[in-house]
């Protein structure tokens with residue numbers, strides 16, 4: 001049985017419009033399916049878990065953005081059962097879709113998932129009892145994610161199909177507010193100390209924040225987390241590194257360092273906000289580990 005989880009507000013209402021567009025195609029294909037709409041925080045996760053446990057669903061197709069992907073994959077993980085995953089991208093950033101080459105045309109995307117055209121397994125990142133598919137970040141990027149979420153300009157920019165720009169505006173607004181802290185990270189047992197850290201991001205895919213190539217070398221099925229740390233940089237240096245992130249050329253910036261690991265802990269003197277796939281999930285300290293080949297997805 002196939003279950004659809006539709007986030008009607010993803011991409012500023014794109015989720016609802018896209019569902020209305022693909023529903024006839026789904027019915028036309030003769031698929032037997034159930035469909036549920038999300039209602040807010042934690043809803044995608046709860047719906048996914050319920051569909052699997054109570055309705056015998058073994059393939060869930062999310063219609064939404066990265067937050068919806070995050071919720072559904074957590075619901076699957078919490079169910080402890082095997083359930084395949086597909087996505088019809090309908091968010092503002094759509095980083096998961098971009099990284100996995102999922103079709104941007106919703107009808108093509110849903111047909112590919114229903115016909116099981118291409119299946120692959122991807123790693124997930126476990127953190128403090130949750131999983132993430134894209135990235136987990138602490139510090140400035142989590143603060144930017146919160147600001148973007150709460151921003152009125154996000155909805156406005158989405159209307160003009162400029163959702164990715166919302167993140168850039170938030171970066172500029174949060175720059176002066178952010179208070180840096182010293183950070184201690186352990187990567188597979190190696191202790192790394194950083195002064196005045198701006199951010200630490202562990203990535204499973206290269207891009208986040210609507211197309212920024214934070215860890216250009218990340219591969220979703222290699223069993224490794226690629227970690228990017230920006231520390232000891234002035235606001236000007238951070239901005240210069242930030243401008244390069246879109247091209248992935250920040251990797252040569254002297255205040256940016258990279259690591260690769262499977263088991264990671266992050267502690268900060270001052271608690272840092274933490275995001276998983278762009279959704280705020282708590283504060284430091286955090287403990288992470290890779291779950292290799294954890295999830296089957298259709299692309």
Ligand SMILES: Nc1ncnc2c1ncn2[C@@H]1O[C@H](COP(=O)(O)OP(=O)(O)OP(=O)(O)O)[C@@H](O)[C@H]1O
Pocket residue numbers: 007008009010011012038039040041042043064065066067068069090091092093094095278279
């Ligand atoms: N019915 C609803 N009303 C209000 N908020 C909702 C509803 N359903 C889900 N949400 C919220 O939507 C957020 C997830 O949105 P999602 O990330 O899928 O889209 P997006 O933010 O437009 O895209 P992206 O993350 O790709 O930039 C979650 O934080 C969730 O709480």
